[in-house]
Amino acid sequence: MNRTLPIGILMACSLLALTACGEREGDFGGSAERRPQPVQLVLTEEGRPAPSVLADEQVVFRGNGEEPETLDPHLAIGVPSSHILRDLFEGLTSESPEGDVIPGAALRWNISRDARTYTFYLRRDLTWSNGDPLTAEDFVFSLRRAANPATAANSARMLLPVLNAREVLAGELPVEELGISLLDEFTLQITLTGPTPYFLGLLTHPIAYPVNRKNLEQFGDQFSRPGNLVSNGAYVLTKWVPRVEIVLERNPAFREADDTLVERVHYLPIEDHSSEVQAFRSGEIDWTNQVPNNQFKWLQKNYPDELVVSPWMGSYFFGFNLTREPFVDNPSLRMALILAVDRQILAEKVAQFGEQPSYALVPPGIDGYVPFSPEYADWSQAERDHEAQRLYEQAGYSEERPLRVEIRYNTSENHKKMALAVASMWKQVLGVNTTLVNEEFRVFLQNRAQKVLTQVFRAGWISEYNDPYSFLELFRSGHGSNDYGYSNSTFDALLDQVGTERVRARRERLMFEAERVLMSDHAIIPLYTYVTKRLVSPQLRGWQNNLMDHHQTRHMFKLRWQSDAPAATENPGPEPQTGPDPAVSGDTEVETVTTEPAGQDA
Amino acid sequence: MNQEGILRHAATRFLGLIPTLLVLITIAFFLIRVAPGGPFDSEKVLPPEIRTNLDAKYHLDEPLLMQYFRYLGQIVSGDFGPSFQYKDWSVNELIRRGFPVSGTIGGLAMLLAFVIGTLTGIAAALRQNTMLDYGVMGVAMLGISIPTFVVAPLLILGVGVYAGWLPAGGWDWSWQRMVLPVVTLALPVIAYIARLTRGSMIEVLHSNYIRTARAKGLPEYLVIWRHAFKPAILPVISYMGPATAALITGSVVIERIYSIPGLGSYFVQGALNRDYTLVMGVVVFYGVVITVLNFIVDLLYAWLNPRIRYDELQ
Numbered sequence: 007m008n009r010t011l012p013i014g015i016l017m018a019c020s021l022l023a024l025t026a027c028g029e030r031e032g033d034f035g036g037s038a039e040r041r042p043q044p045v046q047l048v049l050t051e052e053g054r055p056a057p058s059v060l061a062d063e064q065v066v067f068r069g070n071g072e073e074p075e076t077l078d079p080h081l082a083i084g085v086p087s088s089h090i091l092r093d094l095f096e097g098l099t100s101e102s103p104e105g106d107v108i109p110g111a112a113l114r115w116n117i118s119r120d121a122r123t124y125t126f127y128l129r130r131d132l133t134w135s136n137g138d139p140l141t142a143e144d145f146v147f148s149l150r151r152a153a154n155p156a157t158a159a160n161s162a163r164m165l166l167p168v169l170n171a172r173e174v175l176a177g178e179l180p181v182e183e184l185g186i187s188l189l190d191e192f193t194l195q196i197t198l199t200g201p202t203p204y205f206l207g208l209l210t211h212p213i214a215y216p217v218n219r220k221n222l223e224q225f226g227d228q229f230s231r232p233g234n235l236v237s238n239g240a241y242v243l244t245k246w247v248p249r250v251e252i253v254l255e256r257n258p259a260f261r262e263a264d265d266t267l268v269e270r271v272h273y274l275p276i277e278d279h280s281s282e283v284q285a286f287r288s289g290e291i292d293w294t295n296q297v298p299n300n301q302f303k304w305l306q307k308n309y310p311d312e313l314v315v316s317p318w319m320g321s322y323f324f325g326f327n328l329t330r331e332p333f334v335d336n337p338s339l340r341m342a343l344i345l346a347v348d349r350q351i352l353a354e355k356v357a358q359f360g361e362q363p364s365y366a367l368v369p370p371g372i373d374g375y376v377p378f379s380p381e382y383a384d385w386s387q388a389e390r391d392h393e394a395q396r397l398y399e400q401a402g403y404s405e406e407r408p409l410r411v412e413i414r415y416n417t418s419e420n421h422k423k424m425a426l427a428v429a430s431m432w433k434q435v436l437g438v439n440t441t442l443v444n445e446e447f448r449v450f451l452q453n454r455a456q457k458v459l460t461q462v463f464r465a466g467w468i469s470e471y472n473d474p475y476s477f478l479e480l481f482r483s484g485h486g487s488n489d490y491g492y493s494n495s496t497f498d499a500l501l502d503q504v505g506t507e508r509v510r511a512r513r514e515r516l517m518f519e520a521e522r523v524l525m526s527d528h529a530i531i532p533l534y535t536y537v538t539k540r541l542v543s544p545q546l547r548g549w550q551n552n553l554m555d556h557h558q559t560r561h562m563f564k565l566r567w568q569s570d571a572p573a574a575t576e577n578p579g580p581e582p583q584t585g586p587d588p589a590v591s592g593d594t595e596v597e598t599v600t601t602e603p604a605g606q607d608a
Numbered sequence: 609m610n611q612e613g614i615l616r617h618a619a620t621r622f623l624g625l626i627p628t629l630l631v632l633i634t635i636a637f638f639l640i641r642v643a644p645g646g647p648f649d650s651e652k653v654l655p656p657e658i659r660t661n662l663d664a665k666y667h668l669d670e671p672l673l674m675q676y677f678r679y680l681g682q683i684v685s686g687d688f689g690p691s692f693q694y695k696d697w698s699v700n701e702l703i704r705r706g707f708p709v710s711g712t713i714g715g716l717a718m719l720l721a722f723v724i725g726t727l728t729g730i731a732a733a734l735r736q737n738t739m740l741d742y743g744v745m746g747v748a749m750l751g752i753s754i755p756t757f758v759v760a761p762l763l764i765l766g767v768g769v770y771a772g773w774l775p776a777g778g779w780d781w782s783w784q785r786m787v788l789p790v791v792t793l794a795l796p797v798i799a800y801i802a803r804l805t806r807g808s809m810i811e812v813l814h815s816n817y818i819r820t821a822r823a824k825g826l827p828e829y830l831v832i833w834r835h836a837f838k839p840a841i842l843p844v845i846s847y848m849g850p851a852t853a854a855l856i857t858g859s860v861v862i863e864r865i866y867s868i869p870g871l872g873s874y875f876v877q878g879a880l881n882r883d884y885t886l887v888m889g890v891v892v893f894y895g896v897v898i899t900v901l902n903f904i905v906d907l908l909y910a911w912l913n914p915r916i917r918y919d920e921l922q
Contacts, residue, residue: 158664163655176657448643486656
């Protein structure tokens with residue numbers, strides 16, 4: 007009877023898919039070469055990609071994780087919105103593809119001898135995307151808006167180094183008292199409470215982007231809608247369908263519009279990591295935001311050229327609740343638990359994506375800072391286990407009287423895997439009986455903050471700016487994120503000194519010393535440092551891996567596929583250069599930067 | 609059928625909607641606030657100054673009862689307020705954009721499920737205890753027991769990635785992007801409806817009036833169509849009320865896997881983010897949809913089942 011056909015077909019389809027993946031999975035490995043390949047990159051004499059190697063359509067599709075909560079740069083919080091905002095806006099400073107701070111709206115700046123006053127000289131030909139001139143006054147207006155209590159900007163904490171920012175945010179001083187002043191049409195001055203070497207980097211954050219005053223006054227809280235939004239970056243917003251896509255087009259009024267090769271960029275909010283990979287595989291996106299945590303081997307085998315893994319500005323660790331039993335005043339026990347974890351196995355076998363085993367708090371790679379490395383980092387795991395057993399006994403535990411402890415984490419496959427691995431290492435080396443407790447995210451946060459239920463808990467930090475201080479300040483007595491209950495007056499005093507030290511090398515030594523104190527108190531269980539992991543089409547070039555994972559589309563371009571390259575053989579350039587992609591043009595301007603902090607070389 | 613009786617019944621049911629919704633709003637309002645944590649909690653804890661500003665902006669610094677009455681006032685004027693999470697959009701806008709998507713996919717899935725489900729169910733009933741019957745019911749059992757989060761990725765992999773016939777996900781109102789989600793959503797419902805139809809059809813075919821119809825010498829297809837069909841799908845109709853409500857208000861799983869901007873994710877995301885206004889908006893909206901659909905099912909029932917007379921209920 008033919009009426010049974012439809013459902014039969016549907017079911018057969020899904021069964022077919024089942025067998026299909028079973029069969030195809032194996033031989034898919036060899037097909038990496040069968041996929042289309044882009045032509046070799048050829049550079050012109052100016053270091054730009056030669057027109058002959060560029061794809062006809064310079065349109066990029068970027069997977070972008072969750073739906074951005076807002077495109078108002080001052081109200082934005084999350085990573086997804088910041089990716090888009092970096093394309094739409096430009097602060098006083100900007101970033102090169104490598105993540106270095108380069109001049110943005112400001113052509114150059116002076117830093118006073120006490121490292122507290124920054125004078126910015128704006129480029130004189132800047133305009134908004136609607137053609138209006140952009141002047142220093144726009145920046146003064148915008149920074150005041152960002153700090154205004156009525157704006158209630160979540161990220162305004164990034165502005166706390168600015169003089170009077172705390173008082174303005176608390177409503178104790180009017181916004182006009184914020185440490186920013188207009189010197190003339192193209193010059194402005196920002197005064198800080200203390201030396202802040204990462205301040206130029208902070209200015210690349212969306213909280214420091216200018217917003218157009220007229221635009222804001224005309225449209226109010228709808229000013230960030232397509233058609234309304236006036237921006238000053240390389241792109242303008244042309245379409246926003248919530249949870250479908252955000253489309254930006256090249257801004258012809260941008261100062262470097264002629265060097266911006268990508269005409270249009272689509273940001274697709276694809277929350278599910280597997281779906282994102284499928285969209286990449288079927289050619290719908292050029293760039294994924296993430297890859298599934300458990301598919302490293304498969305991806306590495308089938309997409310070796312596309313899989314990009316790179317160190318990230320973050321540490322993953324477990325915290326101790328230092329205010330309660332069994333860990334209060336028990337450094338031996340804490341050290342035993344720290345030592346009994348085999349980080350090599352955690353990084354290689356559990357995390358799998360090239361995460362680095364970590365023995366301290368601050369991730370490596372921050373310019374000029376070498377993280378503290380404890381003695382046991384150089385030991386073999388057998389030596390660590392041996393010492394762990396000694397300390398465990400010293401703390402009064404044994405096989406007959408084992409420690410019973412809870413590891414608490416927010417619901418997530420990765421946290422669960424880590425907690426399981428750590429628990430089994432403790433069991434094996436020390437005989438500890440561990441209970442795993444998973445909680446919904448906000449419940450977990452609340453329990454962490456209350457410090458009553460927690461014993462060992464999942465922690466970690468991904469910094470929004472390139473400075474060790476961002477990690478260290480979490481452990482200051484009474485800091486809002488100090489869920490460990492850590493309190494050490496020596497440590498706090500060191501951080502105070504860091505806050506006023508203007509000699510970079512001395513400041514770094516102070517931070518190193520603070521990290522040493524913290525690690526010697528065994529306040530956390532370091533596990534590994536984060537990596538970013540994504541799939542990128544081999545067509546898409548011009549971007550570089552960087553520690554902050556910031557990638558502006560204006561630096562990118564798309565290569566032609568070999569199959570549809572017309573005349574790639576006749577190069578206009580002298581010789582084909584492959585190798586590193588062209589850096590952002592405007593290197594000459596970098597040289598004009600004058601920074602003169604006193605005693606920089608001391 | 610008594611027209612006046614039905615109208616009176618309809619009016620009463622409609623009035624009953626108001627207290628139901630009020631209870632729903634009250635429970636939801638206080639429940640979401642009882643949940644630990646708030647909308648502005650994050651791992652990057654806010655300095656107290658900023659926290660105070662945010663609480664003031666969203667009236668979270670007011671006493672709870674005042675917030676409740678403020679919210680009731682808003683709802684009466686049809687305004688669900690701004691979303692805490694998606695700051696550029698009001699809850700009304702998000703629902704207005706999300707519901708057509710969920711409604712279209714869910715509606716199509718229900719249509720597909722109803723047509724295929726009833727037809728296969730009837731076919732199985734007519735050939736009871738044959739290979740066809742066992743085959744259909746076996747496949748239906750599979751359809752019910754394989755969860756959508758398994759079927760959906762398999763369909764994407766098979767149809768989207770390997771065969772390349774259809775897009776792997778995303779949304780632009782084109783039929784190509786609707787096929788997979790609609791099919792995935794419909795599969796378990798098809799199976800369920802097929803089983804329901806088969807069961808009740810077998811029961812109806814054994815009843816006296818069918819025997820009478822056959823005895824009168826009516827052709828078999830007329831017996832099935834004119835006499836057996838309507839009573840046989842009654843259980844399906846009563847199942848379809850809540851099932852349709854569930855389908856058209858969006859499935860989180862489907863929306864996540866196929867990257868579809870429907871209503872389901874707003875509910876779950878809203879709850880996880882403690883986006884009070886968004887959760888409340890979606891809950892109230894759900895409440896209205898479910899009540900209205902149950903109401904429609906009631907009326908359909910009256911039309912299909914000659915044994916129900918509303919004037920007798922009074």
